[in-house]
Amino acid sequence: MSDTAAVPFTVSQRQIRLMFTGIVAGMSLSALDGTIVNTALATIVGDLGGVKSYAWIGTAYMLTSTASTPLFGKLSDLYGRRALFQTAIITFTVASVFCGLAQNMWQLVLARGLQGIGGGGLFALSFTIIGDVVSPRERGRYVGVITSIFTVTSVIGPLIGGFIVDNMSWRWIFYVNVPIGLVAMVITDRALRLPFPRQKKKVDILGATLLVASVSSLILGLAWTSEDYGWLHPSTIGLFLATAILGAIFIDWEQKVEEPIMPISMMSIDVVRTVVPLMFLVGAVFYGANAFTPLYLQSVTGVSATNSGLLLVPLAVAVAVSATYVGRRTARTGSYKSWPLVGTSITMVALLVLSTLGPTRGYIAVAMVGAALLGLGLGAIMPTGTLAVQNAVPPHEMGAGSSFVLFMRSLGGAIGLAAYGAVFNSRISGRIDPDLVREPRVISNLPSAEKERALEVLSSAIHTVFRAAVPVMLIAIVVASRVPARPLRTTSAMADISAERGRVGDSANVSAGD
DSSP states (O other): OOHHHSSSOOOOOOHHHHHHHHHHHHHHHHHHHHHHHHHHHHHHHHHHHGGGGGHHHHHHHHHHHHHHHHHHHHHHHOSSSSHHHHHHHHHHHHHHHHHOOOOOOOHHHHHHHHHHHHHHHHHHHHHHHHHHHHHHHHHHHHHHHHHHHHHHHHHHHHHHHHHHHHHHHHHHHTHHHHHHHHHHHHHHHHHOOOOEEEEOOOOOOOHHHHHHHHHHHHHHHHHHTTOOTTTTTTHHHHHHHHHHHHHHHHHHHTTTTTSSSOOOGGGGGGGHHHHHHHHHHHHHHHHHHHHHHHHHHHTTSSHHHHHHHTTTEEEEEEHHHHHHHHHHHHHHHHHOOOHHHHOOOOOOOHHHHHHHOOOSSSGHHHHHHHHHHHHHHHHHHHHHHHHHHHHOOGGGGGHHHHHHHHHHHHHHHHHHHHHHHHHHHHHHHTTSTHHHHHGGGGGSSSOHHHHHHHHHHHHHHHHHHHHHHHHHHHHHHHTTTOOOOOOSSSSSSSHHHHHHHHHOOOOOTTOOOO
């Protein structure tokens, strides 16, 4: 038995801080891009046209990030974290350039899809690497720092995005990712060096293909129902049927293949079986709210892109405050059970507040309060869900387990965006000129009666979206109340794997430079 296998895995606080720096550098790419895009959507649609494709700017990203998340997670379990994390950074950065060069809506949508592939890898591997080096019991002490840095990036995003839209071309909201990506590459090359037992096993290509095809069919079916096709149109029915068939084949295949891209066997774990559907429901609510709140602020209240970014700051700050507090309490008590229920309950209150939004500037304060409550709720739910699953799955499946949770959250978000986009489009279709959504400034120049009518239709459509999310959150509250409690482990995944390999004397193919 080699020394590499015999010596227990340990990591110093300095090494952890260095790794976290690399993780945050990578995560900040997708965090910055997401918030910048939200404040610029109305302007982008106004320049490129295609109001009915509004939701697709976000949906394309969510679709590909959803499909790529489990692939990155599983590949990292087999081949290590660093190379895949850097691949995700490169993909995201190159796609950002393509987004900035887009000349029409569908070029932008395709580039956003490529960007989503990189974004899915960044998020999946960030949470996985944290689980590698910090024990579940102690992880809460680091969540506050990570979330705070992440939140600063999210807060800066809307401000930069609004400033760029108001004073420059919107294309620079994507070009700004290039220098950040280069810095992230340099940091991660030095920081992410973990010992890793490389495994010579086949990648589940068929499973990945079936997964992408099934998810794509579902999202396309949801998105197109509100555009050229109805719910009973043959194309819609065909896409939903393809989703069901491909999904069934995927599930059957994953139970047979040696190294499944998404181990269905993890659903036999009670924590996973409960948290996975919870994260799906929460994702559906969060991503929809995060997309339509800026639209309300710019189109209905008439604030500038910069100011709409400032008005979203309460959501980002609330997420940081909530995640920091919950993380510290979890580390202190060793228990996470109550936080999903607390978080879903607060989120329900947020949706009820946002569903009262009206057609005047007087509702700006209501939107800010709703956004802050939404942040408090989600800050308690999302980190806790990931922590619970990482604590429950076997250490050697840390990547697959972490990405499974994020996959379901992203899948819920993608479906939520498409579904809420369908609700929104159905509410404005035939009632107002679509140009009023493409260019919000036009509304202020309308005659009084037309302006009042347009604001009423837009506000009604947007608060209908929030009302549609209320029953979804009711189900989430019920699921959250059933999350099982498990004692948090006091050792990291890498330490557990190292100890296990030391016991069995298996030292083959251990790399110290991953």
